[in-house]
Amino acid sequence: MSASEHSARPVALLARPGAARERLKEAVLAAGGALVLEEDPGVLDPAALRALGPAMVLVALEPAVEDALERLAPALDAPQLELMFEEAELAARREGWDAQRWTRHLAAKLHGHDQVLPPGQEEEALPLPEPGMPERPDERHADAPLQFHVDEAVLHVDEVPADTLYVPPANLDRSEVLTFEELMAMAPSRPEPASGPVLPPELPPLADAAAPAGAAPAPGSFHSWSLVEDDAYIAPAPAPTAAPAMDDTQLQGDADAVGTPGLGTLSLVELESEAAAAAQGAVLLLAGIGGPDAVRRLLGALPDDYPLPVLVQMRLDGGRYANLVKQMARVTPLPVALAEAGQALEGGNVYVLQDGVGVIQQAGGLRFADASAPALQALPVERSAVVMLSGADPSLVPEALEFAGRGGWVAGQSGDGCYDPEAASQLAVAGHPAGPPEYLAGELVQRSFG
Template sequence: MSVSDVNPVPAVALLARPGAARERLREALAHADVQIVLEDDPTTLEPQSLADAHPQFVVIALEAAIEDALERLEPALSAPGLTLVFDEAELAARRDGWEAQRWGRHLAAKLHGHQQVLPPGAEDEPSLQLEPGLTLTPPQPQETALQSHLDQALSWADNVPADSLYVPPVDLHEPIALEQALAALQPVLPEAPAELDAPLESPGPAVEPPAVPALTLGDHTAWSLVDEPAVEAAPIARASTSAPTASFETGHLSLVDLDAAAPAGANAGALLVLAGIGGPDALRRLLAALPAGLRVPVLVHMRLDGGRYGNLVKQMARISPLPVQLAEPGQRATPGEVHVLADDMGVQGAADGLYFQTRAQGIAIDALPPAHTAVVLLSGADLAHVGPALDLAAAGAWVAGQVGEGCYDPAAATAVVAAGMVAGEPQELAQAIVARWAQHDDDGDAA
């Protein structure tokens, strides 16, 4: 049995129109140690030809010209066990040098199912594991050198000032217990005169003098820095008033009461998905795992060169259980639907939810209500969104970042994960999102 039989190389089909994008993808696959079983133009390829090639992966260069072709190839592309990898044709055509090599390493890691994305040689770093070396024996004290210091200290002992606050008894030569030492320090009170022992004669009844306990230094409970006169605490009469007393009982507080007093639009929840390079594949996996009954709108903002957001809507609509549409100014974000946002589209809260509005700077994360918002940063998310996302998380939002294979540009996602946010594959993040809003529904806190 050969090595190739034990560890077969992945079988990959490359679907792209002739041009620079196809050449760049072919070069990346050639360095990825895979077997290209089919390379063809999707506009002329028949579904049966793709199925007969038996690929494990299909790498597709996305562009507007192949939209109809992908719909025609949908039966073959939906085969069980087939993994689709999408790349923007325009980005692939411009990718070269270091960026092309980096993308190729991530593509190879995805196709082979490992996480080795470092350049060749970088993985051979020197081991930082501690190894046995010289025996570290603590230095032994030099008896002769130490003895000289002891002799010198003994000669100076008589010149050390004594503590005048404590004078030991004359006959004290051996160590004694602490109680005995304190007893030796107690002052000796003079004996009372004999005439004080006689009872006082008075016409009234005899009054016995109060017994005063002897003060001992060992009883520290009677020590005081100041002499405080004994003052008997008088009862405080509470003035009656008709004004109501403020109550801070927490048993009557509830999320429903707080929501009723919240400002308009404060409960308009949303799931915001941010992506970029490598984002189409991650977005496909995330949306495909969301249920059709999701109780909040899904807002998708992914950087696309050329602004072909209509094509992205068509691609995601094929796999998403939720309806997918392009966000328009003045339109309301509908719960249970996916809204793809262009670069100049933002949101604004209103009494009945979130509405889309034209905004030159694009989506503003801080415009979303923190307590009812989830933010997911996928591959290629803009680093400028990390700070606002973490600020929203500090105010109560649920924030997560993509990790694992397929995260070709993990800078922003890794930054939020390093800050303590949730991490996972797109499918795992979708499950966490569903559980989050299911919990909200159980609590009566509908987003």
């Protein structure tokens, strides 16, 4: 057995027989994985999967294996397993350059590196900057004793350029040069200070108390000092004015309305309704091809007490959103449900947006509605976030940038390990944060969003 085969990570492939299974098998072997199991999930025994002990399980998703995955869930939830899901229909169609690119991404996950470029185009590792100022030459011996510097000066004394002011004697013996401690011992001692208290200097004499009133003070006397100018202006005290009387109608109007210059008058009921609507935000995850794995990794990194509702908007062929709900419920501690029109959004829940369901903002907060209400436009910018993952629709990038221009937080998945980074890369080019799904989840947790 070669060293490469010995170090290859064991991989279990769960897929029904067919073109998708053959393509995934070829990709695992080309990526350097050791294929220890190749079986149909419908007939696989969970005990057999545990006995093999693979490091990664690659699952080809299709409707026919959903029930089998439910049965294998206890074995797939093992902490040492790394799960990777791929749609069987996409895997069967993948050929040529597309298949090679997917194989490189699979190899990066198997071996734990970020190099996904073709051979010969690898990026050279750049040195990472370190915090703080660079070390200066005079700091290298900052803690050295003084004798070190004296000895160093003696060694380099012949290298110092000479001048005409001082010419050393020709018969100077370098061995007779005294050290700093010897020179300090030969120095005369400092005279002792005189004993007795130190008195302050005498003040100038005070003005004669018998001097006539109005007489000029003697030169140097502090009697001429003043903190207030004699000719300073004194403002007259304002005359009290009586407040205009208001009748009962005006008092009642002021109690029922609050006026703001330039904004008109709003009733207290309207202000409370707008405050309640602005108090709720949400996180919108936009994904597409290759998105199930990215969404799974991000949701799996969120804590069970995450306060905001999370919306997952991802187009699926055939509208199998119920299956997506079951897949995401396995990886996140948060409740996962399918969004339905008329339902109010609740914090700490994950909602999968199906076709024909959007989001609107009402007095009570955010609520699901029909498809004529895009989710991104309904989110309050100061309390919400938009994250574009693999396969997100590039046509939504202008709306996301406009959302960020109004103060919202927008981020995207980085290109490393991202199957379709087109939309997310446009956000990174515009200067917005980018990173793997786990990093984006950490940013969402750290930010309070109002």
